[in-house]
Amino acid sequence: MKKTRKRALITGITGQDGSYLAEYLISRNYDVWGIIRRTSLDPLMRLKTIAHSPRLHLLYGNLRDSPAITRALKEAQPDEIYNLAAQSDVGISFKCPEETWEVNYAGAKRLIREAMRICPKARIYHASTSEMFGKTPPPQNELSAFAPVSPYGEAKLKAYRELVCGYRAKHKLFICSGILFNHESSRRGEHFVTRKTTLSLAHIKLGLQKSFALGNLEAKRDWGFAGDSVRAMHLMLQQKTPKDYVIATGESHTVREFVEAAAKELGMTIRWSGKGLREVGKDAKGRIVVRVDKKFFRPSEVRDLRGDASSARKELRWKSHTSFKQLVRMMVSADLKNVRQQMH
Known part of the structure; x- marks a missing residue:
């Protein structure tokens, strides 16, 4: 009997990480659904290599719109959900804190709760961030204290504690987070x-x-390549049990x-x-x-971020393939x- 292709739903598919992840999953024979927002700019500018793939399916919506989330989940019927959508600019989060909380926490909650209702067997990846560590000195790993100093970091931490750790314990949901340190590419937004x-x-x-x-x-950051980071996201959802991992190069500049x-x-x-x-x-x-x-x-x-990804290297067999010099x-x-x- 021919095995059916896996189905994935990606929020934030038009962003840097979403575009690399979509390419990666399609290369691994997935059917990919992505939620995109209406914009006057070309929403496919980062998806040109796969824009005409019959395995890519784009749906209009956003994490503020519950009916759109419901419609996307019902149409995609995903085996895997990757929640990458966010107000991702740390600096802007100080100027627009309510928007940051609305998308990064409340939006994630809408998605995860609807996923539990519509496709309860789906495995969920939720994007977390090294900004949750804030003032905690490096190297930071999965056991380091969280001390965020921005609305972005605070909203992400609440989503992580309540929706990832909390729902995993309370509802036995297969949900995990990658605590990703800075990851860049030529697809990075021009204001970063x-x-x-x-x-x-x-x-x-x-x-x-x-x-x-x-x-x-x-300011010191652990800068890696976004194309390396998305491989880790996928690996996390292929494990027997859900677990959170720091994803970083271990080198800061x-x-x-x-x-x-x-x-x-x-x-x-x-x-x-x-x-x-x-x-x-x-x-x-x-x-x-x-x-x-x-x-x-x-x-x-946040003065100094340098991640310790030894758990990911050991348990996921993941490692960064791109050096700082190669990235630049x-x-x-x-x-x-x-x-x-x-x-x-």
């Missing part, structure tokens, strides 16, 4: 610090921009180091001078290319290519 840096430097290299501004240059590495890929050298808000980064000719602007500082900053090179090359194409 890594992509803002690679895109701005590509413009500067080609003479289309003079400089750009950043916030805290000393400052924002300053990211800027320097990106510039190096473009044959540029950044020399720093000044202190605090007056610090600037200059190129070899002494022209200012990077400035520090207080408007990009967060009201409360990948992002710089993609942005340089895209900017050049836009010039012609």
Whole structure:
């Protein structure tokens, strides 16, 4: 008897992680349903490689709309659900805290409760975040204390404790979380610090921009490749029992180091001078290319994140395949290519 293909439902499918996960699942012979929001921008800009696949099915809706969630679950009848939809900008969460809570906590609750009713046997992956650790010093693992300092981290922590840990214990639901540290790619939103840096430097290299501004240059992050992270999400739902895992590279770098590495890929050298808000980064000719602007500082900053993913390596057999240098090179090359194409 021919085995039927697995069916997956992805919220946030048009985002960075959702697009890589959809590609990965389709490559593994899944039928994939995705919930997309109505937008004036092209919702398929990150899904171009699979946009015409007969295995991709897109449905309009969002986590604020219960009828849309119900309709998506009934149509997809998923074996696996990946909840990646979120208000994912930590800085914006300080300015729009209610929206952040509405999507990241209440929206997740709507989805999970409806999934329990409509497809109770479905396995659920819920995206958690290293921002839940907040002020806890590195290295952070599954046993580290949570101490979030942003509305984003707080909403994600409540969803994790109540909906993941709580429902798993109370309802015996197969639900788990990946506590993902920063993961980047050329598909990252242009307002995130890594992509803002690679895109701005590509413009500067080609003479289309003079400089750009950043916030805290000393913030340290564990930056990995989003394409590596989605493999871990899938692996978690293939286990016999649901369990949460930290997904990280185990290596951290400052924002300053990211800027320097990106510039190096473009044959540029950044020399720093000044202190605090007056610090600037200059190129070899002494022209200012990077400035520090207080408007990009967060009201409360997470200073140092570095994950310990030893449990994932041991139990899931997962590991990051992309080094920091390779990640930076990948992002710089993609942005340089895209900017050049836009010039012609």
